[in-house]
Structures are given as C-alpha cells and as structure tokens.
Amino acid sequence: MSEGEKMLRTVMGRLSRREVYHNMVTGQYMRIILRLMKREHLESQLMWHNLSPFDYHDIGKGFLDSDLLDSQGLYTKDQDLLMMAHVDYGSRLFQQIDGMEPDAHTFCRAAGQIVLYHHECYDGSGYPDGLSGKDIPLLARVCAVANVYTRLRENAGGLMYQRTIKESLDALKRSAGTFFDPDIVDVFVEGTTQALMEKQLVHQLDLIESNHFSF
Numbered sequence: 512m513s514e515g516e517k518m519l520r521t522v523m524g525r526l527s528r529r530e531v532y533h534n535m536v537t538g539q540y541m542r543i544i545l546r547l548m549k550r551e552h553l554e555s556q557l558m559w560h561n562l563s564p565f566d567y568h569d570i571g572k573g574f575l576d577s578d579l580l581d582s583q584g585l586y587t588k589d590q591d592l593l594m595m596a597h598v599d600y601g602s603r604l605f606q607q608i609d610g611m612e613p614d615a616h617t618f619c620r621a622a623g624q625i626v627l628y629h630h631e632c633y634d635g636s637g638y639p640d641g642l643s644g645k646d647i648p649l650l651a652r653v654c655a656v657a658n659v660y661t662r663l664r665e666n667a668g669g670l671m672y673q674r675t676i677k678e679s680l681d682a683l684k685r686s687a688g689t690f691f692d693p694d695i696v697d698v699f700v701e702g703t704t705q706a707l708m709e710k711q712l713v714h715q716l717d718l719i720e721s722n723h724f725s726f
C-alpha cells in the first residue's frame with residue numbers, strides 16, 4: 512500500500528464507525544445522483560487504484576477533537592467554527608497526498624473539491640469561500656445533496672434524524688435554490704420518487720440503508 516493510501520486509512524480510522532458509514536453512504540448517494548444525471552461514467556475516470564473520491568467528504572473530521580465529534584451536532588458557536596474547519600483540513604490532506612503520489616492527481620483534485628466545497632450553498636451563503644451557483648464544482652454540488660439526504664435518513668443514535676424517504680426528499684425540495692442546486696434536487700427527487708413507484712432503486716436503497724444504518 513502506498514504512503515498516500517496509508518494516510519487516508521489512518522485519518523479515516525480516527526472517525527467513529529458512524530462517521531465512516533456516513534462518508535460511505537454519502538458516496539453511494541452521489542453515485543445514484545450521477546447515474547440519474549447520466550454522468551455515471553465520471554467516477555471511473557477519477558479512481559485511484561480502487562479508491563473513489565466520493566467516499567471521503569468528511570475525512571477532515573479525523574483531525575478534530577473527538578469530544579467535539581461526540582457532541583452529536585448540538586454545537587455552541589465556537590464549536591461550530593471548529594467544526595467548519597473540517598473542510599480545510601480534508602482539503603490539505605488531499606493536497607499533501609497529491610504532492611507525494613505522482614499518479615493520484617486526478618483523484619486528489621476531485622476528492623479535494625468535494626471535501627472543500629460540500630458545504631457551499633447554491634445562493635452563496637455557505638462556506639468556506641461563499642461560492643454560488645455553478646461556480647461550485649459539480650461534484651461538490653452533488654455531494655451537498657447526498658450529504659444532507661444521508662444525514663436526514665441516518666440514525667444518529669435516535670437523536671434527531673432518521674426521517675422517512677418522503678420527509679427527506681421534501682426537506683431537500685424546500686432548500687432547492689438556497690442550499691442546493693435545484694437541477695440536482697429535481698433529478699434526485701424525481702428519480703427516487705419514480706424508482707419508489709417502479710420499485711427499481713428500492714432494493715438498492717434498502718440495501719445501502721440496512722447495511723449502514725442498523726447499528
């Protein structure tokens with residue numbers, strides 16, 4: 512295993528099991544969205560060895576204090592600022608790996624964009640750079656939708672999430688054009704609703720969620 516892969520494994524290893532699953536499930540929803548957008552070919556062009564840039568959006572949390580991560584989203588203002596730094600930490604990690612691994616540039620660039628910009632908002636109110644609209648890289652816009660959908664659906668110790676599919680899709684729709692790229696929300700909501708009706712994606716959705724949320 513190369514040094515870069517070891518670094519990724521080490522930092523992911525600092526995350527709780529729940530957070531590792533959160534990264535993986537978000538990656539799965541990114542794949543579903545890209546498939547609905549007919550852009551599924553993108554991922555194969557971005558792989559490095561067998562690693563996908565879709566599976567690391569919150570890896571920067573591996574550099575944060577574990578007490579902060581354990582507070583389950585109920586943060587003070589100061590904690591919020593510390594938490595927001597996860598995008599910078601993650602992005603720097605991929606820059607570092609890019610500098611060490613000559614064949615990892617495309618992977619690191621894609622992963623770095625997802626990590627750095629997945630909390631940007633379509634209306635420019637997000638962080639770290641306040642990018643808006645299509646200035647936010649496509650994969651980061653896709654990740655923003657996949658990330659929040661995953662958070663809404665996952666079971667965070669029974670605390671505040673685990674909405675139904677319909678409730679979660681409705682929540683995305685309410686934030687289309689403010690938080691999220693409305694075109695991506697449209698594609699995801701329409702595709703998922705249709706799939707539920709046609710029972711096409713249902714098996715896949717069930718599989719992802721039963722594998723990852725039942726602990």
Ligand SMILES: [Fe+2]
Nearest residue numbers: 568569629630
């Ligand atoms: Fe994040």
Ligand SMILES: [Fe+2]
Nearest residue numbers: 533568569658
């Ligand atoms: Fe996340």
